[in-house]
Amino acid sequence: MIEGAxxxxxxxxxxxxxxxxxxxxxxxxxxxxxxxxxxxxxYIAWRRxxxxxFWTWNPTxxxxxxxxxxxxxxxxxxxxxxxxxxxxxxxLFCGVLAGYALSRLNFPFAGSLGTMIFVTYLVPxxxxxxxxxxxxxxxxxxxxxxxLILTYPTFLIPFCTWLMMGFFKxxxxxxxxxxxxxxxxxxxxxxxxxxxxxxxGILSAGIFAFTLSWNEFIYALVFLSSPEQKTVPVGVVSxxxxxxxxxxxxxxxxxxxxxxxxxxxxxxxxxxxxSGLTGSVKG
Amino acid sequence: xxxxxxxxxxxxxxxxxxxxxxxxxxxxKEFVVLVGPSGCGKTTTLRMVAGLESITEGDILIGxxxxxxxxxxxxxxxxxxxxxxxxxxxSVFDNMAFGLKMRKFDKAEIKKRVDNAADILGITxxxxxxxxxxxxxxRQRVALGRAIVRNPQVFLFDEPLSNLDAKLRVQMRVEIKKxxxxxxxxxxxxxxxxxxxxxxxxxxxxxxDGLIQQVGEPLELYNTPANKYVAGFIGSPAMNFANVTIKxxxxxxxxxxxxxxxxxxxxxxxRLAAHDGKPAVIGIRPEDLLMANxxxxxxxxxxxxxxxEQLGSEILLDLKVGTGAMVASxxxxxxxxxxxxxxxxxxxxRMHFFDAKTEAAI
Amino acid sequence: MVATAVQTVPAPHTPEPRWRPxxxxxxxxxxxxxxxxxxxxxxxxxxxxxGILLSVxxxxxxVPGEWVGFANFTRLLSDPIFYMVVRNTVxxxxxxxxxxxxxxxWLALLLNRNFRxxxxxxxxxxxxxxxxxxxxxxxxxxxxxxxxxxLNWFIMKMCQWKVSFFGLxxxxxxxxxxxxxxxNWLGDADLAMWAIIIVNIWRGVPFFAISLLAGxxxxxPDLAEAxxxxxxxxxxxxxxxxWPLLLPVxxxxxxxxxxxxxxxxxxxYVMTGGGPANATHLFxxxxxxxxxxxxxxxxxxxxxxxxxxxxxxxxxxxLLYIRRVETR
Numbered sequence: 001m002i003e004g005a006x007x008x009x010x011x012x013x014x015x016x017x018x019x020x021x022x023x024x025x026x027x028x029x030x031x032x033x034x035x036x037x038x039x040x041x042x043y044i045a046w047r048r049x050x051x052x053x054f055w056t057w058n059p060t061x062x063x064x065x066x067x068x069x070x071x072x073x074x075x076x077x078x079x080x081x082x083x084x085x086x087x088x089x090x091x092l093f094c095g096v097l098a099g100y101a102l103s104r105l106n107f108p109f110a111g112s113l114g115t116m117i118f119v120t121y122l123v124p125x126x127x128x129x130x131x132x133x134x135x136x137x138x139x140x141x142x143x144x145x146x147x148l149i150l151t152y153p154t155f156l157i158p159f160c161t162w163l164m165m166g167f168f169k170x171x172x173x174x175x176x177x178x179x180x181x182x183x184x185x186x187x188x189x190x191x192x193x194x195x196x197x198x199x200x201g202i203l204s205a206g207i208f209a210f211t212l213s214w215n216e217f218i219y220a221l222v223f224l225s226s227p228e229q230k231t232v233p234v235g236v237v238s239x240x241x242x243x244x245x246x247x248x249x250x251x252x253x254x255x256x257x258x259x260x261x262x263x264x265x266x267x268x269x270x271x272x273x274x275s276g277l278t279g280s281v282k283g
Numbered sequence: 284x285x286x287x288x289x290x291x292x293x294x295x296x297x298x299x300x301x302x303x304x305x306x307x308x309x310x311x312k313e314f315v316v317l318v319g320p321s322g323c324g325k326t327t328t329l330r331m332v333a334g335l336e337s338i339t340e341g342d343i344l345i346g347x348x349x350x351x352x353x354x355x356x357x358x359x360x361x362x363x364x365x366x367x368x369x370x371x372x373x374s375v376f377d378n379m380a381f382g383l384k385m386r387k388f389d390k391a392e393i394k395k396r397v398d399n400a401a402d403i404l405g406i407t408x409x410x411x412x413x414x415x416x417x418x419x420x421x422r423q424r425v426a427l428g429r430a431i432v433r434n435p436q437v438f439l440f441d442e443p444l445s446n447l448d449a450k451l452r453v454q455m456r457v458e459i460k461k462x463x464x465x466x467x468x469x470x471x472x473x474x475x476x477x478x479x480x481x482x483x484x485x486x487x488x489x490x491x492d493g494l495i496q497q498v499g500e501p502l503e504l505y506n507t508p509a510n511k512y513v514a515g516f517i518g519s520p521a522m523n524f525a526n527v528t529i530k531x532x533x534x535x536x537x538x539x540x541x542x543x544x545x546x547x548x549x550x551x552x553x554r555l556a557a558h559d560g561k562p563a564v565i566g567i568r569p570e571d572l573l574m575a576n577x578x579x580x581x582x583x584x585x586x587x588x589x590x591x592e593q594l595g596s597e598i599l600l601d602l603k604v605g606t607g608a609m610v611a612s613x614x615x616x617x618x619x620x621x622x623x624x625x626x627x628x629x630x631x632x633r634m635h636f637f638d639a640k641t642e643a644a645i
Numbered sequence: 646m647v648a649t650a651v652q653t654v655p656a657p658h659t660p661e662p663r664w665r666p667x668x669x670x671x672x673x674x675x676x677x678x679x680x681x682x683x684x685x686x687x688x689x690x691x692x693x694x695x696g697i698l699l700s701v702x703x704x705x706x707x708v709p710g711e712w713v714g715f716a717n718f719t720r721l722l723s724d725p726i727f728y729m730v731v732r733n734t735v736x737x738x739x740x741x742x743x744x745x746x747x748x749x750x751w752l753a754l755l756l757n758r759n760f761r762x763x764x765x766x767x768x769x770x771x772x773x774x775x776x777x778x779x780x781x782x783x784x785x786x787x788x789x790x791x792x793x794x795x796l797n798w799f800i801m802k803m804c805q806w807k808v809s810f811f812g813l814x815x816x817x818x819x820x821x822x823x824x825x826x827x828x829n830w831l832g833d834a835d836l837a838m839w840a841i842i843i844v845n846i847w848r849g850v851p852f853f854a855i856s857l858l859a860g861x862x863x864x865x866p867d868l869a870e871a872x873x874x875x876x877x878x879x880x881x882x883x884x885x886x887x888w889p890l891l892l893p894v895x896x897x898x899x900x901x902x903x904x905x906x907x908x909x910x911x912x913x914y915v916m917t918g919g920g921p922a923n924a925t926h927l928f929x930x931x932x933x934x935x936x937x938x939x940x941x942x943x944x945x946x947x948x949x950x951x952x953x954x955x956x957x958x959x960x961x962x963x964l965l966y967i968r969r970v971e972t973r
Contacts, residue, residue, distance in 0.1 A: 124908030126929035182382035278859035
């Protein structure tokens with residue numbers, strides 16, 4: 001690294017970085033401060049002289065209590081967790097097997113199947129939600145968690161497959177060849193040798209898929225209708241806004257608490273998440 | 284233990300004919316080395332024996348069993364790979380035990396065999412470590428150990444020493460040789476390094492472009508190469524070649540070029556006579572070029588010294604002969620300077636002639 | 646060239662290989678791919694066909710509908726809102742991608758240096774990308790609230806500092822700061838568009854930054870140092886060394902971002918719901934409003950399917966470009 005004068009470092013490095021951090025993290029600060037701020041402080045217009053936005057001396061748990069007493073927030077959390085875990089497990093299972101087949105086996109149409117997976121990887125959820133809602137209704141899955149557990153894999157599997165293909169390609173072929181000569185069948189070589197070695201890749205795909213399904217909104221919005229079936233994002237949108245009345249304190253509390261599980265999962269696997277993210281855009 | 288017969292095998296890839304009819308009989312307990320440049324089909328041949336590549340045409344027999352359609356797991360072979368292919372998530376012990384576990388050996392037997400192999404290879408202290416904690420040489424030993432614990436019918440080696448540094452390579456070469464002397468397991472060893480081939484092989488198979496060029500004991504290849512390719516491939520520094528024309532005069536056969544006029548030895552005269560008036564290639568190894576002492580002018584020619592490399596035990600002379608180049612290995616006491624013209628004599632017992640067109644030995 | 650004579654040996658026996666279909670690469674691949682193919686077939690291929698069928702019929706919620714040909718699409722062509730949707734979506738995608746790329750690249754270059762708490766900073770920077778978009782968008786909506794907006798307060802404060810600074814020189818402002826800062830973010834058509842653009846940039850910058858950072862880390866620092874020794878200034882080093890080497894990664898990141906942005910739904914749905922007066926509708930929100938809000942399934946399916954050729958075109962162009970960059 002070529003270094004210059006100290007002041008240059010402050011102007012060209014620390015200052016921009018600080019501004020970026022402010023821009024990227026301020027909304028979360030705002031979320032937190034709103035959650036703990038009593039209503040009488042919350043609803044002070046910005047032009048009033050006593051508007052003191054960045055701190056409160058009267059923190060309150062009212063909004064959180066409201067969330068737990070008046071809404072089915074815990075149920076939403078549970079629903080979201082259940083759906084995210086199930087769809088992640090399904091997608092990992094499919095994606096790992098498919099990624100293994102596409103990256104390590106020679107068979108007819110391997111190339112075109114790989115391209116197809118890549119294309120479905122690019123299909124946005126908003127392209128198909130209307131016909132899907134129709135199909136979900138026909139299968140009588142509407143308003144059940146299964147409507148999401150079965151449809152989330154449509155965008156998670158291509159992602160997992162793509163990521164795992166990249167990961168498997170980085171494992172030397174000789175490992176499983178050696179295992180096969182050592183007396184393992186192809187399946188055993190895969191389960192005893194390749195999959196254990198691919199654990200970091202599987203974790204990456206898993207954590208990424210988990211955050212993606214926690215984040216999903218439009219399918220959940222369209223397929224679910226009764227309050228006790230909803231996921232956190234949908235529940236917060238539909239139950240904490242009555243007409244055009246926004247319960248801002250409770251909304252922010254819901255946003256905060258709804259973000260915490262995914263943030264915790266993320267914090268445990270930051271490195272895996274980052275390698276998943278960067279792996280997902282590798283050609 | 285078993286013999287291996289390879290019978291007229293071919294390997295076609297979609298757009299590439301990698302192996303073009305290779306036949307080879309490998310006797311029980313024999314150590315055979317396949318050697319050749321990259322892309323010559325040696326590795327493909329080995330992988331077909333291992334069952335990692337399908338056989339397009341021909342048969343491979345291990346013992347007396349045609350193994351063409353057997354998956355690798357059923358062939359009772361062991362293979363050592365260039366990059367060792369150690370299972371990174373398993374300890375050294377588990378690496379060596381894996382093959383036995385797959386074959387459902389009982390625990391005590393596994394332990395006995397692994398300990399024994401580790402003892403032979405001197406890696407007993409490392410059994411609990413993971414492969415990434417080992418040095419290159421130790422990894423290579425583990426890879427060998429993994430092969431020998433199973434006591435298979437055949438060992439296959441795919442350039443096992445290529446990833447090691449020069450010094451370690453020599454050391455491991457000796458160990459592999461010792462191991463074979465101790466276990467006497469039939470072995471097929473692939474390398475691109477002719478020194479490894481010469482030092483390790485009971486017999487050496489030189490391959491090029493998917494075809495066997497010559498099979499023979501190391502010295503046989505060195506002394507009587509079947510063609511110009513083998514002659515140039517075996518030996519370091521490589522054999523010198525010069526383009527000449529064969530002339531028969533008064534019952535003697537001469538090889539002529541603008542730079543030299545050499546009389547061919549009697550033993551080759553009859554065969555060379557058939558090439559009278561035709562171009563040929565004369566081949567002579569660097570150590571068979573001697574400083575001339577005036578006794579045999581019919582074997583002597585003039586060369587210009589370009590570079591003299593003093594190696595201590597010998598001097599390598601880079602020479603200009605007519606329009607071509609040659610290398611001579613001479614006594615370390617010889618004093619020559621670059622730019623000097625010197626007289627060299629060929630050792631008539633060690634001259635080789637090759638057909639200019641077919642490149643086969645005459 | 647068999648060297649040894651074949652001795653008299655018993656006739657070779659060819660064992661009947663045990664029946665192991667999974668040792669065959671083709672069968673094994675089929676088995677491994679089966680779950681994926683079934684799920685993707687049922688929930689992607691089938692809905693796609695179903696969507697096309699819907700778009701050429703007159704279905705509503707609960708009403709099967711009948712074949713109407715391209716009526717749904719021709720109706721779109723005479724729908725002024727649809728034109729606005731197309732314009733909005735293209736503008737939204739274009740402007741956010743430019744900003745995300747520029748800011749993301751800048752941030753990636755900053756992060757590519759060594760400093761304390763680097764891993765920590767990187768972990769925090771990704772937060773906007775991992776926190777559920779709907780939830781974080783609510784925080785923004787609250788920040789944009791016309792009456793309680795912290796942003797307006799901030800602008801007012803900045804204005805007041807500026808005024809008091811100029812006051813030192815006796816310059817009086819024309820309008821009061823309260824008036825100047827009176828932005829009705831989500832109520833004004835233009836401002837609302839900018840508001841959702843800001844939120845999208847906010848959410849997308851981490852993705853760009855971290856992906857580009859990974860690309861930057863594959864470029865050997867030796868190159869920049871060699872260029873520095875050759876006399877290249879920092880900007881030249883970036884332009885002649887870093888940028889060309891980063892281009893393949895950049896193109897893929899842009900491809901992903903463009904597709905996601907073009908089909909965006911969550912931010913607009915939460916921030917404006919498409920309003921005011923349809924001024925911020927994108928394809929997805931308009932399709933939702935038609936197909937789910939008003940129950941005109943076929944019309945909604947037609948709108949979201951109208952995205953397909955455009956997306957397809959973008960993907961093709963970018964993939965071709967990526968291939969060209971990579972083979973260059």
